[in-house]
Amino acid sequence: MTDDLTHDLTHDQAVDPTVGLRHSPNHDPNHDPTHGRTYWTSVASPLGSLLLTADPDGALTSLSVPGQKGGRTVREGRLHDPGPFRAAEEQLDAYFAADLKEFRLPLRSEGTAFRERVWAALDSVPYGATTTYGEVAARIGASRMAVRAVGGAIGANPLLIVRPCHRVIGADGSLTGYAGGLDRKVRLLTLEGALRTDAT
Secondary structure, three states: OOOOOOOOOOOOOOOOHHHOOOOOOOOOOOOOOOOOOOEEEEEOOOOOOEEEEEOOOOOEEEEEOOOOOOOOOOOOOOEEOOHHHHHHHHHHHHHHOOOOOOOOOOEOOOOOHHHHHHHHHHOOOOOOOOEEHHHHHHHOOOOHHHHHHHHHHHHOOOEOOOOOHHHEEOOOOOOOOOOOOHHHHHHHHHHOOOOOOOOO
């Protein structure tokens, strides 16, 4: 997995020192609000081995899949401890078994105010449903001109699966891109019963 995010707009950079994202020019890369205590573990899944990170309070800060564009990597100083992730592992297992439709986990992400608004809008897209980039823009009160920025924020979502960016599709029903790979997007939407047979 790589450790670099592609930003659509230079003014809209995610700032997440706990998982090693690219920092804005004014950000001190040595500043870590968790004081270096970032936990990680890996969880087996039908999508491959998932990499999870959490802060000292046990809030999930990222969930990445193998080969993900902008996916996280384990960096020196991170603590391997499956303990903080018991609930996440149990809920992920239930989700992939089609026994869970809504995750109930403490989450923590750090991004620009705009990205945080977009990510919060993703949380409101229910299991078994899809939405479009334009609809997400409308939900946060952004103009149509902001659709590209919305797409950039969705692509930078650090919490795949639990924050369901896979439920966002093109206005014409096409699946479009997904940081975790289009094949995984198909599998997730199929699992949730949201995939139209004519979607490509």
